[in-house]
Structure formats: structure tokens, C-alpha cells
Amino acid sequence: MRSMEFSGRTVDEAIFHGLNEMGLSIDAAEIETLQTESKGIFGLGAKNAVIRITERETFVAPDFAAIAAQTKQARQEDRERNPRPPRDDRRSSAPRDDRRGIPSHSGGDRRSSGNSNQRYERREERESVPQTRYDYSAAFAAECEAAGFLSGLLEKMGVSATVEGCEADEGLRLNIVSATEGLLIGRRGETLDALQYITSLYANRNRKDREYVRVTVDTEGYRARREDTLRRLARRAAVQAVRTGRAQKLDPMNAYERRILHAALQDFRGASTHSEGEEPNRYVVITPDR
Numbered sequence: 001m002r003s004m005e006f007s008g009r010t011v012d013e014a015i016f017h018g019l020n021e022m023g024l025s026i027d028a029a030e031i032e033t034l035q036t037e038s039k040g041i042f043g044l045g046a047k048n049a050v051i052r053i054t055e056r057e058t059f060v061a062p063d064f065a066a067i068a069a070q071t072k073q074a075r076q077e078d079r080e081r082n083p084r085p086p087r088d089d090r091r092s093s094a095p096r097d098d099r100r101g102i103p104s105h106s107g108g109d110r111r112s113s114g115n116s117n118q119r120y121e122r123r124e125e126r127e128s129v130p131q132t133r134y135d136y137s138a139a140f141a142a143e144c145e146a147a148g149f150l151s152g153l154l155e156k157m158g159v160s161a162t163v164e165g166c167e168a169d170e171g172l173r174l175n176i177v178s179a180t181e182g183l184l185i186g187r188r189g190e191t192l193d194a195l196q197y198i199t200s201l202y203a204n205r206n207r208k209d210r211e212y213v214r215v216t217v218d219t220e221g222y223r224a225r226r227e228d229t230l231r232r233l234a235r236r237a238a239v240q241a242v243r244t245g246r247a248q249k250l251d252p253m254n255a256y257e258r259r260i261l262h263a264a265l266q267d268f269r270g271a272s273t274h275s276e277g278e279e280p281n282r283y284v285v286i287t288p289d290r
Contacts, residue, residue: 003054010037011049016211018053025204026212030054030255032275033262056279136164136175146203146215147174153198159184171214172203184219189226192217193254227260234264234273234286241288242270248286252277258284 004022008014011033019029035050141147147165154161154176161178176184176195185192196217203213216223237248250261261284262273271288 003052005034005050005052007048007050008037009048011051014049014051015053018051019212022053022055024053024055026200026214028056030056030279031259032255033259036263036266134166134168134173134175136166136173138162138164140167141165141174144172144174146172146199146213149202150174150176150195150199150217153195154178154184168216171216173216173218174199176217176219178219185222189222192219192222193256226257230257230260231264234261234284235268237286238265238268238271241286245288247288249276250284250286252281252283254280255282258282 002022004018006014006018006021008017015026015031019026022029030053032052032054033049034052035047037049038047141151141163144165147163151161151163154163159178159180161176161180161184164175164177166173178184183191184195186194196215199217200213200215203215218224233250237250241248253261258275262275265271265273265286271286273284273286275282276285277283
């Protein structure tokens with residue numbers, strides 16, 4: 001597979017020039033940000049963005065009908081094995097803390113139970129980045145070809161859903177509204193990623209000479225929740241790396257999620273990140289500074 005590095009005043013500019021030079025569309029490329037742009041102080045010390053583009057292998061579209069059927073069957077079997085108890089039985093019988101209304105834990109000193117990891121995780125919860133709200137609308141989607149394509153794709157999958165859309169700073173965003181909770185997300189968002197990939201291919205067809213369109217497909221606010229989870233994961237792993245002096249290897253993730261991890265630790269003191277492995281098993285490694 002071809003792999004080349006490009007620079008530009010911004011990451012998007014570097015990506016745009018790189019895709020044009022390699023003759024690739026955005027979804028035919030694996031993009032890794034090596035260095036983000038920096039304006040410096042009064043123009044001094046400014047740095048260009050540097051990215052690496054690797055040509056992807058040919059994508060084979062998943063069998064969405066099979067995915068939908070298997071997920072539906074699995075959910076039905078789960079409901080049969082684990083029927084929901086009556087509403088009155090759902091309440092926890094655990095002792096409650098009268099002051100806070102939370103389960104109490106015996107056999108340990110509260111003051112000594114909060115180790116540094118727990119204190120860090122509580123701070124992360126307080127510092128959680130608020131989710132961005134997007135002005136999705138059905139009217140916008142009605143005039144958007146990509147939204148129409150996605151609607152047709154969902155119809156062929158046998159999924160009853162509507163698509164909303166909007167323009168955002170990062171590009172085109174499409175939101176799927178469906179009563180089928182979780183079906184369109186899949187394991188770790190794999191089904192949603194596949195829908196996004198195919199829709200992006202459609203939106204960027206024949207765009208080699210024009211600016212590419214970044215397409216994000218979401219449902220039930222999954223993307224924002226996942227990004228927040230990844231940021232927390234990255235910082236916890238970085239703290240662990242610094243504390244133990246050992247590199248932390250995270251689970252394999254797609255390029256989009258790896259970029260979130262790299263960005264989350266861009267300004268983290270004491271640790272740095274890089275990616276290792278080959279697709280689809282490429283993963284992020286967090287290494288303590290020596």
C-alpha cells in the first residue's frame with residue numbers, strides 16, 4: 001500500500017493536497033496526523049500541519065440485511081433468556097446512604113478507599129466536555145443527496161427510520177432517527193461506521209478536483225458519547241503510563257477513533273502517543289517520556 005507524508009497550513013489543507021496528489025478520495029485513504037498546525041507567538045515559531053496518507057485496501061460492503069437479522073434474533077433470544085422483572089422488583093435492595101441516596105459499602109474506610117485512580121476518574125467526570133448540539137432538520141435532509149442515499153440504504157436494510165441533516169464546522173452531519181435502539185450502532189459502532197463509510201463514498205464520488213466533504217453519520221447521540229469515552233480512556237491510560245513507567249497499548253480502533261485518542265493527549269505532559277500494527281488491527285500506544 002502507498003504511504004506518503006504531506007504538510008499544509010492546516011490539517012485539512014494538508015489532507016486536501018495529499019489526496020489530490022495521490023489521486024484518492026477521502027474514504028480510500030488512511031489519514032494519520034503527525035503534527036497539528038501551530039500559529040506560534042506573533043507569527044514566530046509557527047509550524048505547518050503534517051499528516052501521513054496511506055492508501056486503503058479495497059472495501060467490501062457488509063451484508064446489512066444479515067446484520068439486521070442477526071441483531072434482531074440475538075435481541076429476541078436475550079429477551080427470552082432474561083425476561084424483565086415486574087416494575088416493583090427492579091428496585092435495589094442494597095442499603096442506602098441516607099445523606100446521598102446511594103448504596104453504602106461496609107467493611108472499609110471511606111477515606112482510605114479513594115485511591116489516586118478513583119480521584120482522577122472523578123475529576124475526569126467533572127471535566128467531561130459537554131456534548132455539542134447540532135441543528136438537525138428533515139428539511140435540510142430533503143435537499144441533501146447524501147441524506148437521500150442513506151435513507152434508501154436504510155430502507156433496503158429493512159429498517160424503519162428517518163434521516164435528518166445539517167452543516168457543521170467539520171462537514172456534513174446526518175442523524176438517523178429510529179425506534180430500533182442500538183441496531184444501527186452495532187458492536188463498538190461498527191454498523192454505524194459502515195453506514196458512514198458507504199455514505200461518504202457516495203457523497204465524495206468524482207470529487208478529485210473539488211474539496212472533499214467530510215460526512216458524519218450519527219444516531220442517538222452515539223458519536224458524542226463515544227468521543228467522550230475515548231478521551232477519558234486516553235487520559236486514564238496516560239496517567240497509568242506515567243505512574244508505572246510502562247507503555248500502555250489500547251485496543252485496536254479505526255482511524256477516526258485513533259485520531260481522537262491522539263488529540264486528547266496532544267498537550268498531556270509526560271507521555272506521547274503513536275500508532276502501531278496493520279489495519280484493521282492498528283492500535284494506539286501511549287509511551288511515558290523518558
